[in-house]
Structure formats: structure tokens, C-alpha cells
Amino acid sequence: MLQGLRVLDLTRNLPGPFATRMLADLGAEIVKVEPPEGDPARALGSLFEALNRGKDCRKVDFKTEDGRATLREWAREADVVVDSFRPGVLDAMGLGHAALSAVQPRIVLCSITGYGQTGEWAQRAGHDLNFMAMSGALDQMRARNGDVAMSNIQWGDLAGGSSMACIAILAAVFEAQRTGRGRFLDVSMAHGLFAHQVMPQATGALLEPMLGRKPRVGEDMLNGALPCYGLYRTQDDRWLAVGALEHKFWRVACEVFERPQWAAQHWQRGLMPNSPESNALREAVDALVASRPLADWAARFGAADACVTPVLTLDEATRHPLFAAPARLPWAAVE
Incomplete structure (x- = not known):
């Protein structure tokens, strides 16, 4: 379905690689760019294979001008670039949206971060557990006894990050095909998780007048009240x-x-x-x-x-x- 879509994947860990794997499964051509020492996930064997099947894996030294020049050259033939660096890192390397747009006006740059490109939390480090905690999602995942449950599915990375990134990328590519201009997409995993809580926010407001307070564990519509x-x-x-x-x-x-x-x-x-x-x-x-x-x-x-x-x-x-x-x-x- 996405045959002909070319994506440069500069990401590591889970959110970006899973997003581009989904695009690859849909037919896109993914060029995975790794540092000279390779993606750290290679040490995990089966996880690396699961996240990067169907990708063209290449190594580039981001720290050298020759390496950055290579990336800009590859961007000329790309439709999408996906990164997971902290805000400002790509700009500092001369690989931000303005620089990439100069060589490819249609380019869509999707940056997946924990807390977004702007604001006081933008530069803070975090992982899935932190995004779950800060968004309120972790509070909604409690056992019957009230204990917070630690999910073995990384909802912040995958639902707040990967899935939201894919939706935004496909929308931006559709726009670029019509207008000839790309977009810089700011995907925040914490904000993505917060947006997914549409049901508890709505049902909590519905039940609050009956309870005299917000529902607790086992009291909301879909977590035990029915x-x-x-x-x-x-x-x-x-x-x-x-x-x-x-x-x-x-x-x-x-x-x-x-x-x-x-x-x-x-x-x-x-x-x-x-x-x-x-x-x-x-x-x-x-x-x-x-x-x-x-x-x-x-x-x-x-x-x-x-x-x-x-x-x-x-x-x-x-x-x-x-x-x-x-x-x-x-x-x-x-x-």
C-alpha cells in the first residue's frame, strides 16, 4: 500500500523502530541509519529482528561532517525522516527540518520525544514508565486491591509514540503529495498517552456526580463498576x-x-x-x-x-x- 514511500529511520530503542516497521509492513522502503558501532538493540537479537525486519540497514557516523553530508544526500531521495533525539540535536547537526527542506521541499520530519519539542519538560529524559506515570495512564492501570500494575506492554512507546507517529506521518505525506511542501511533526509520547484516555476522562465525569468524587479502582464503567x-x-x-x-x-x-x-x-x-x-x-x-x-x-x-x-x-x-x-x-x- 505504501510502495514508493522512502523513509530514513534515525531512531533507536522502541518507539521509532516500531513505527517504521509498521510502515515497512505496509510497503514503504525503510533505510535504517545506525551509528558505526551499530544499533544497541542488536545485542538483544530477537528484539532487533522484530523491530527492523524488511529494512535496509546502513551505518553512518553522525559525528562527522562527511556522515552528515551523506544523510543530507540520502534525504534528497526520501519522503520521510524519523528521529528520536532530544529537541535541538538534529538542528545542531545541520539536519533539522529547515536544512532537510532545503534539499527536499517535500520532506516530512517526524521527531518522537518523551514530552515534546517545547516547554519546561522538553529536555527531560524518560522512558515508557515515566510517560505512563506522568500522563495519568499508569494510575488507570490498577489491580483490584488498588496497587498500580506495571504493564509488560510499553503503551507509552507504542500507543503514544509509534502509532501516533504513523498517523501523523501518513497525514503529512498525503498533504505533501498535494502541496509539494513537507512538515515538521512533533510527536510527544506523554501527550499521546494522555490523548488515549478519552474513555476514563468521559466516564469519570459521568460518574462523579453519583459518587461525589472521581471513580476509584473498580468504580469506573470499564474497570469494574459493571x-x-x-x-x-x-x-x-x-x-x-x-x-x-x-x-x-x-x-x-x-x-x-x-x-x-x-x-x-x-x-x-x-x-x-x-x-x-x-x-x-x-x-x-x-x-x-x-x-x-x-x-x-x-x-x-x-x-x-x-x-x-x-x-x-x-x-x-x-x-x-x-x-x-x-x-x-x-x-x-x-x-
Whole structure:
């Protein structure tokens, strides 16, 4: 789909390389530029391969004028340059947007940083955990006991950084094709994560008048307040994901649970979140799910159109027919 799009990838670590890998998967030609000693991620083997498959890897010494001149020459034939340096570093090397535009007016420069190009936080170092913490996203990822949960998915890097960068790049390239002028894109991972919290911001405001305060853990619409939408521990200490948000799915789930009398108890039928009745129903579902092992529930719900699924381990997901074969991209195009 992106055949003919040429991208210079000056990034390291996770956000930039994953962004350009997605572009490569979509057909773009990616020239990955590494320092003379190579990308530090090469030491991680499988991670480097996962992030950089399909890329043309080249080494350039950014510290020399000859190396910088080589990059400017490559930029003449490029549509996009992606970097992850701190603000001002590319300008200091003579590789900022103004310099690149002088050799290629259509060039789109996308800079992925933690906190953006301007403001008092612009020069601060950070990693995914910091962006999660500062954006409020980490506060939204709490276990039932209230402890903050440390996700093993780097949402700041990937959702706030990689995905936002790809969206901005494709929009800027579309504009450049129509106008002949490129753009300098400022992608902040912290701000990207903050923007992703559209649901808790909206539902928090909705529930605040009922609670007299902002919802806490287990009290928001999609983090435990609804009996029909939650995580329930099974007899063997596994978890069942009940996502019967709409009444039609909850009705089917209640049939599988062999509790048809629960079907009328649903938020779309007037059951108020966090009410005594709602809390009592959640406790009843909790007790029922805890009475059987996960394999039993998975078998019972296997053919039910109820939005209820087992919580798989990564190894189980890897072996599951949904992901094991045939291999496909998450955005596979239909011919």
C-alpha cells in the first residue's frame, strides 16, 4: 500500500523502530541509519529482528561532517525522516527540518520525544514508565486491591509514540503529495498517552456526580463498576474476561452461566453502576466463576456469542489458531 514511500529511520530503542516497521509492513522502503558501532538493540537479537525486519540497514557516523553530508544526500531521495533525539540535536547537526527542506521541499520530519519539542519538560529524559506515570495512564492501570500494575506492554512507546507517529506521518505525506511542501511533526509520547484516555476522562465525569468524587479502582464503567464487564478469577487461579457490555451479550452470558434471572440486571436495563444491587451482582458472578476452572468456562463459552473469553498467557496466545496460522498483520488488506 505504501510502495514508493522512502523513509530514513534515525531512531533507536522502541518507539521509532516500531513505527517504521509498521510502515515497512505496509510497503514503504525503510533505510535504517545506525551509528558505526551499530544499533544497541542488536545485542538483544530477537528484539532487533522484530523491530527492523524488511529494512535496509546502513551505518553512518553522525559525528562527522562527511556522515552528515551523506544523510543530507540520502534525504534528497526520501519522503520521510524519523528521529528520536532530544529537541535541538538534529538542528545542531545541520539536519533539522529547515536544512532537510532545503534539499527536499517535500520532506516530512517526524521527531518522537518523551514530552515534546517545547516547554519546561522538553529536555527531560524518560522512558515508557515515566510517560505512563506522568500522563495519568499508569494510575488507570490498577489491580483490584488498588496497587498500580506495571504493564509488560510499553503503551507509552507504542500507543503514544509509534502509532501516533504513523498517523501523523501518513497525514503529512498525503498533504505533501498535494502541496509539494513537507512538515515538521512533533510527536510527544506523554501527550499521546494522555490523548488515549478519552474513555476514563468521559466516564469519570459521568460518574462523579453519583459518587461525589472521581471513580476509584473498580468504580469506573470499564474497570469494574459493571458486573457484565470485568475480570473474574476462576477456581484454578486463572481469569475469565467477561465483556458483555451490551444487553444482548449479557443475556447470552447469563444463559451460559445458568442464571437467566440475572439477564434483567444490566446497566442498559437501569442497573446503576456502583449501586448496592450492582455490587451484589458482581459478587455473585465472582463466586460463580470461582466455582469452576478456566478450561470449563472456556469450553462452555466456546460457541456462545457473549463476548466472554479466557485470559490467555502469551504462550497460549502464540499457539492459539487465531494467531498461530495463517500469519497476518493486524491491518491486513482485503483484496
